[in-house]
Amino acid sequence: MPASPSQPHSTPARSSDVGRRRPPLALVDVKIRPTLFGAQHIRRSCKRGAWRASPVSASARTFTDSILESTPAPPTMASGLPNPTSTWELVSGQYYRKLTLFTPSWAHEEDLNLDDYLVAGAPFGGALALWKDPRKFHTYQGVQSAKPSITICNLAGGLLRRITWDRGPIQAIGWSDDEHLLVVTADGSVRCYYDFQGNFTQFSLGSDAEEHGVVSCRFWGTGFVALLGNNAFVTVNRYDEPRPRPLALPKLPSPESKIHSWAIIPPNYSDSRHVEVIMATDQTILIVDATESQDQILQNGPFHHISVSPNGSYVALYTGDGKVWVIDVKFQQKLSEYDSGKTGEIPIDVQWCGVDSVVLVWEDEVHMVGPNGAALRWYYDNRVNLVPEMDGIRMITTEKCEFLQRVPDVTRSIFEFGSSSPPAGLLEAVGHLERKSPKADDAIQLIRPSLPEAVAACVQAAGHEFDVGWQKQLLKAASFGKSVLELYNSDDFVEMCKTLRVLNAVRYYEVGLGITMDQLERLTPDKLIERLVARQEHLLALRISDYLSLPTDKIYIHWACMKVKLSVDDEDAICKDIVEKLKNERGIAYDAIAKAAFEEGRGRLATQLLNHEPRAGRQVPLLMSMEEDEIALDKAIESTDSDLVFYVLLHLKKKLPVATFFRMINNRPVAYSLIESSARYHDTELLKDLYYQDDRKTDGANVILRESLSQENFTTRIDKLKLASKLLKDSKDHLVEASALEESIRLLTLQESLERDIFEESFVGLPLNETIFKLTRLGFYPRANKIRAEFKMPDKRFWWIKLRGLVAKREWAEIEEWSKSKSSPIGWEPFFNECLSAGNTKVAAIFIPKCKNLNHTERINMWVQCGMIVKAGEEAVTARDYHALEALLPKATGAAVPEIQRMMQKLRPSK
Template sequence: MATPAGLPPPAFGPASLSPAADFSFSAGANGSSDWQCLDSVWYRKLDVFDMEWKHERQLFDLFVVAAAPYGGPVACVRNEKVFQPAKKNIKPELQIFSARGRLLAKSPWTYSRLVTMSWNNDEVLVCVFQDGVVRTFSPQCEKLHFFSLDERIKVEGGLVQAAVGGCGIVALTAALNFYYNDAFDRSQTIVLPDTGLRGPPLSLCILPAAPCAGSDPNEKTFSWFSPSTTKLEELRIVVAAESGALLLLDRHKCVDLKLDDGPFVALSVSRSGRLLACLSSTGQLRVLSTAGIPRAIASPFLERQMRPKQVQWCGDDCLALYIPMHTPSGDVQHTLFLGGPKNEWLPFQYGTTRGGSVLLLVSEVDGLRIVTNSKTEFLHRVAASTDAVFSVGSCEPPAMLCYAVERYRAHDAAADESLRSIKQDLAEAAEACIDAATYEWQFEQAAALLQAAVFGRQFLDGGARQSCRSFVRACRDLRICYAVRQPPLEMPISVAQLRHMSLATLVRHIANRRQHLLAYRICQYVGLPARAVLASWAMEKIQHSVSLTDEELSAVVCRRLALASSESPLVLGSPPALHKEGKEKLASVLPLAKVALCAAQAGRPVLATRLTEFEVVTKEQVKMLLKLAELNIAMEKAVGSGDPDLVMQCLYSALAHEQQATGEESDLSLLIEVLHDRPLAQDLFALYCRETGQRNMLQLYYERSNRACDAGWTALTVASRQRSGEEKKKTLRRAARGFADCQTSQDLAAFAHASVLSQIDLLNYQ
């Protein structure tokens, strides 16, 4: 029997294989005793890690809490509607924690009348206030954007409800009018159609624009949803009216979905956007598919007719309802109910308190994250591959393969018998072990399953043995997940979540947390372009390096970027010292014009100009130089590129600056400086003046730039189009002066001068 090849550990950096070698599959099967069955499907709850905010006993009672999905941060701010006990620090603060409860940042909170607070798809904290103002914050509590949705909101009495979706904000005014803003950095508000509401709705939510592309439609899983490729409308809002109607609102119309059992007091959309749960005041649950026009596909019933504090989806499989129930002793029993299919429910007890809440539920694409004061748990459906390996008494091929691995390590001949019994299913067994490894949160279990897959693949035929794409992908994703779960990121993300959100999105989130080195290494590891990561690092460096001069900061930024762009570092002291090859390498790493704009916004125009010099894309370079008001340099770059459109863009900018600086009576000094010794730009300016009928400006330009002969010919053309005799004589005198200044060097000018004087005499005689 051949010895299986060694397996590199699924973690960043070298590590020993001994933990995986010591792992026992029979011991792992004992963990299945904690699984719970719901309609023939197993669920398990895993401890992710202990929380570091254990001193925050009343966090969920006294604060408005918003947790980002995919292992994102948790934001907390004082709840104005709840009485706050006096503490040492009575000034409210915005606090942002990691998913493990470690404080990332905090800042003073001087705002009031918060309507809603939530994270968007880019992990930006969006806060909507009653007066229609929107404020956004980064995971480091930095203020990003501040704007008002619409001035009409104040006239209509302010906001009473709002909802934040992945790509926009829905707001409801006191006049029961809906507004939608499809941006988080500026106001782009539209008024939605009238819904006919007679009072504020009981609940509202935004349906995602389209089904997420990261899911696998061929995956055989238990779910209410049948995979579909139907694309959804651009904007859809579900409104639960107080009258009992369930309304579907988009940009053009409002439709009543004609659902019974209303009114619905809670709405919840699954993380994938495929399912919508509607909970009525009588305990009736309606599950709707969001593809096309939402339609009911299940109607479970909750026996306890009380409004849950939280309703969240556990993947696309079932619903989780957090219900605090009062006991005869006056305490509150905190219970989490999981279920829905065929009206079966699993209870999970979380102890008793004197009141308040102790749970925060965060829906994920593959399960449910349960956050308490002491720990974080992950509740999810047991995958078929995991069930085949770890279920008690399993004789499935994956379980037999794992048993063969254990017998092989024990030098037992029974290993050969186990392998022979699954010879026909050995390839499927190895694939099942690989798939099961992606669902494991413990390194030892995942490594052991991957080693079992490698062991089984040694006995396959050549073609099947060489096919290892799924194995490589599993190792890659596991290594990334284990890396981001460690401090300082502490993102409890699973492989399924990683594949759903995409590697590029994860890298962007890591860069937003200012962990640029890890983000850059992940890009190198998976082959992603690191332009966005390097740009983020450069902008952060510029914004926070207050003590460095422009020259020092330029050298630091360019040197680091050059090290990332080539094996041989380039010495970048100043723009003239950078060779063309070095510029091309550096510009291929990141958009330097974007970094230069950041420098300009940070009050470093000299640094911005230096960085713009490195940009090899002339269009972006000229655009940035115009923003910096470096018209002379911009014109030089535009003329050097030979692009007339860029030259005209510089001309427009120069004319605009000229008018702003001197008003309508301009001396064209700035324009003369920009056009000096640039024949192409001068010709285009002359063509522009002729085509737009601004020959007077062209004549003034010729006169101020000492081009007397051209000024004379232009004045002569202007005079030929004037009807007033006095104006014509005045213009002809200017033409004569121009020809007089150059008649000694040009015979044609001398003839023109004499002709113009004759024309003036003729006009005087007339």
């Protein structure tokens, strides 16, 4: 099935084609050699294209023997290997080589001619996007062929995807570092295809792009810049979070000036850390960023091509008289100049090859300009399409895919004619060893002092070779050298062997990734695995991940998603097959697989798969999106995660009618309790509805009562109190409370009328006691008496309140008159205490004789508190308490002293 790894191809290898050789480390064979690293390997099952994991047996052979034996032998022995320098060309003291990576088959279309197509290549040996050049006439090939489309294929010509295009004229196509395809239309609409299944996200460059149109675009690893029809630039820095932002308007020399060419400096290479645009207009160059446009004041334009080096340090300019200038990015120093001899002929493309040479392409001719203006020329029968890389450039034609790069220094030191370097000597020594010549030992002894460096150089050079035979020969040389050394750390050797196995596997023509070792280091193995997974090379991705000890869960998940999308089996069989394959794997997110099933319209399969997801936090959101609300709620409750339960409940509350929502939570106590506790503080309307549908009248009354206390509008408050009182009456168990509420309503109504009559005074909300106290203090005695009668206030309480009110008002005459009218139900001692506390001893003294219920000692103390010592003495004489008089004598002053003495003399006992 399409989701399973494809069967290995049986096409014989061709020695002239690096990409078509069988993968030297057998990563796509039906069985892989299990003897290298003792990790598990994965083999294909003959049934249904599935996988099964089987343990690897240990091997006693050395690592070097294993890697060499697991590599198919080249057509001839080492002595018969092609001379690697046969493809070298010397330019200004530097060697360059042009390697054929693949001879594309273009199996998806017969008689395909790339001359009729525009080609965009993904970085790091990635895929190609082809779309027909709208400027050319094309042969009619039927209705299906007439439909506009974008073809995505690998470097070997294998079809990855054909995207039918119906969105409008395409102005630019580019790739991100993550191998996401970006398609920009004339109206500023941008599609980002993030896989090879046709899935995409879409965004717009804004109203200016819609109004003026997009002219062209320049891409970098994470973003792009678009030139609009009004000569304005718009940039998008991130494809995953697109926020189109305008750059500063270019200051063109005149209104008639036009932009001849332009390029960008990516943010990670610009001084400002923001994208910068280098544009050619008239005779000069402008640099535009987000804030300003700077004229570099050049006089040799117009420049018809601008290309910035991959490291952002240099700029190549193509002039109208056929010259190429290489200058520093500051436009302060011209480093070299080259005359192409093509005056008046503008190249199709100008790109950098690495960071030290520039490649120019015409219809049938290619020039490579090296340092100091020296150049190489090649002639082709077809147009060449350039795809720049960090360490070289891919040159793609209908017949072949080539890679042009500067020969690495370590490779040059080994293979250069006449080289006497230690690594060259080591390679020569291993050649003698293979021929069983005694000169091998002599050769080793000659380089013995530099042997560690020679071994390291051979290891490094092996990584730069595409030819498997030379990889083996260089590793043999390194192995021979390290066997002579007593102490040698083999980590680099082992890592290089691993890297080569991976590189050779992905360079196989069925995979078609023409990636170099340097590119792999920049890309990282994890990203390489992502690219393999996107191509549905799941088996190869798994083997490489196991081999490099990388996580495999994403590979399994992607495989399962593809199986769900593409399999024609019934849902039960698919679920069983997936679960069986993944049951022993750790970290599998079944929710991702279930989501894929749901998006394919397989709801029951999605639910079945979710049952195998142990994490409720992953299950529940997807169940909710699948409209499986009750299952989602039950799963959340089972997880005992209150936050998750509450998340589901909030979702259901927004989605469902109130009655349906309550029915759903009624038989789920955990959910009911969470809703109740939350609504108590945040949603009283929901809480009232909850209590109402559950016939909890008392709780509903309490909610309404709390609401009434916070109401500023008097009418609303009264209405809520009446409703609360009604609910309490209906409950039959709280009649007393209902009656109290009715009294509160009456009191509030009365207080509201008081506020209308007595201006600038506030009564509403006061208790009954405070209301009467305030009326008394304000002098409204009749109203206080009326309220007391209306609410049947007990006499004792009323007398206390009235007494305090009169004292607070300092109505001493009223107090004295009031005390004469009736007998006090609270006694006269409160009168004494209140008046004394208010500081009026005279009025307080009036009530001392009335305190008949007190003994003479207490009355004496009351007289003393009023400062009336003589009256206290009289009280003592009346009680014939001589000792009390003795106690009063020290307190007496002035005329009171002889009076107390007289009283004492009167009561002094006779001898």
